[in-house]
Amino acid sequence: MSMLSVVAAAATYLVAADLVYAVDHYLVHHDRERYRRTHGRHHRRYNGTKDGPQLDAYELSTYGSAAVYGMALMSALSLLTGNVGFFLGAAGKLVHSLVFHVYQHRWWGDVPLRRQGLPPARRSWGLASARYHAFHHSHPDDTVFAYAESWAGFDRLLEWCHPWLVKHTVDGRAGVHVAERRA
Amino acid sequence: MNWFGFDARSLAGALVGALVGALLFGWGLSRGLDLPWVVGLAVGGGAMALARDRNTMRGGPFAVLAVWTGALTQALVGPFAEAGLWHLSSTLDAKRVGYYVTSALLAAALGARSIRRGAARRVAGT
Ligand SMILES: [Zn+2]
Ligand SMILES: [Zn+2]
Numbered sequence: 001m002s003m004l005s006v007v008a009a010a011a012t013y014l015v016a017a018d019l020v021y022a023v024d025h026y027l028v029h030h031d032r033e034r035y036r037r038t039h040g041r042h043h044r045r046y047n048g049t050k051d052g053p054q055l056d057a058y059e060l061s062t063y064g065s066a067a068v069y070g071m072a073l074m075s076a077l078s079l080l081t082g083n084v085g086f087f088l089g090a091a092g093k094l095v096h097s098l099v100f101h102v103y104q105h106r107w108w109g110d111v112p113l114r115r116q117g118l119p120p121a122r123r124s125w126g127l128a129s130a131r132y133h134a135f136h137h138s139h140p141d142d143t144v145f146a147y148a149e150s151w152a153g154f155d156r157l158l159e160w161c162h163p164w165l166v167k168h169t170v171d172g173r174a175g176v177h178v179a180e181r182r183a
Numbered sequence: 184m185n186w187f188g189f190d191a192r193s194l195a196g197a198l199v200g201a202l203v204g205a206l207l208f209g210w211g212l213s214r215g216l217d218l219p220w221v222v223g224l225a226v227g228g229g230a231m232a233l234a235r236d237r238n239t240m241r242g243g244p245f246a247v248l249a250v251w252t253g254a255l256t257q258a259l260v261g262p263f264a265e266a267g268l269w270h271l272s273s274t275l276d277a278k279r280v281g282y283y284v285t286s287a288l289l290a291a292a293l294g295a296r297s298i299r300r301g302a303a304r305r306v307a308g309t
Contacts, residue, residue, distance in 0.1 A: 034306075038184060062184040069186045073243055076250040080283055082272030 001083060009078075009085025010092060015151070017070055017093050022154040025147040029140060030169035032176055038062070046108050046137040054102045063101060067094035096150070104133040113138040121146045123159075128152045188240030188305060193230045197245050197294055200229020201252040208253060212261025219279070222256070223249040223286030227293025234297040238305040242291030249290035250283060 028039045041058060055063070067090070074090035107113055113134065121135040121144045128148045136146035145155035145162075158165070166172045189197070204225030211218050226249040230241070258268040266274045275283065296302075 058184055062186075065184065065186045069240075069243060072247045076247040076287065079250060079254055079269075079271050080275065080280070082270070 005083055006085035006088065009081075009083045010089030013070070013074060013086050013089030014093060014096075017090070018148060018150045019154055021066070022148040022158065026145070026158050026165075027169055029147070030166060030171045032171055032174075034170070043137060043140045046105065047113050049110050049112055050108050054105045054108070055098070059101065060098070063097040064094070067097050070094075100130075100149070104130040106130070107134040107137075120144060123156060125153045125156055126151075128155075186240055187244055188238040189230075189244065190234075190236075190305070193234035193238070193241055193294065193297075196229040196231070196233030197226050197248055197290075198229070199233075200225040200227070201248055203229065204249070205252050205256045209256045209260040212257060212263075215262075217261075217279070217282070219253040219257070219282040220286040220289060222253040223289035224293070226252065226290040230290075230294035231296050231298055234294075234302070235299060236303050236305040237295060237297050239295050242295040245294035246287035246291040249286045253283060253286055 025039075028034055038058075045052070045056070070093055071087065071090040074086040078084050078087040107116065107118070107130075116138075118131065118135050118138065120139070120142065121132045123144055124132070128146070128150055132146050132152060133149070135142070135144075139146075143159075145159050146152075147158065148154040171177075201222065204222035207221045207225065208219060211221065223246070226245050230245055254268055254271045257263040257271070257274065258266070263274040
């Protein structure tokens with residue numbers, strides 16, 4: 001097995017996993033009940049003054065178990081294909097998810113995020129930066145999407161699909177709009 | 184929050200199924216019968232028999248369990264034992280890839296369900 005095919009497999013997994021993460025992040029923002037029960041606390045926390053660890057138990061278990069789930073799936077794919085790259089990519093995603101979330105949450109401090117006046121996220125096709133992610137914390141429902149964790153392009157594609165896709169989300173089917181959602 | 188979505192009951196069913204599947208698959212191999220998908224059928228069937236609720240997410244780990252159990256079994260018994268566990272892929276031609284994929288799909292599709300009529304849906308993360 002060549003080094004190149006291992007790297008290609010790992011990269012394929014990382015890109016595919018980030019697409020899944022970004023789409024699920026979009027979906028949880030369009031499911032009022034699930035947002036309230038799970039992901040909403042992430043946004044609430046980072047919009048207050050810092051009063052806890054960078055990643056709390058909920059965040060550790062969400063990001064951790066999602067990444068371990070991916071590692072389990074990829075262990076089987078690596079075994080079947082004989083290409084260990086899929087598994088290494090999934091292990092890389094675990095590190096990416098945990099380490100980079102800690103890094104990305106560095107805007108969280110004594111001044112609540114919304115009062116820091118961060119400039120809005122730009123509609124970029126590049127890598128999703130830490131500031132891009134921080135803007136999503138303070139503006140969870142902005143028309144510039146910032147759901148992606150690594151490639152901002154997924155957000156541009158989601159924005160493009162949004163008018164059609166939103167009708168198929170839980171809120172879309174129930175006829176819930178953003179304004180009522182946060183009420 | 185936990186994405187795995189199985190409780191102790193469905194997991195116990197899947198594990199018992201894996202053991203039964205390994206015995207059947209191994210017994211077949213020693214007699215020249217190559218039926219890896221029997222493992223997926225047993226894993227999924229076992230989970231489905233014991234589970235009180237339905238959950239799509241647990242299908243993934245059950246598929247993984249079926250693949251690993253099949254691989255371990257053929258590394259221990261039968262004509263593929265020489266290749267060992269880590270070189271499973273060297274024993275796979277198109278037909279055997281199909282068998283393993285079928286095994287994974289059976290484990291996922293059956294394992295996500297419950298034989299109980301009207302079983303409630305278990306939401307991952309709660
Ligand atoms: Zn965050
Ligand atoms: Zn969010």
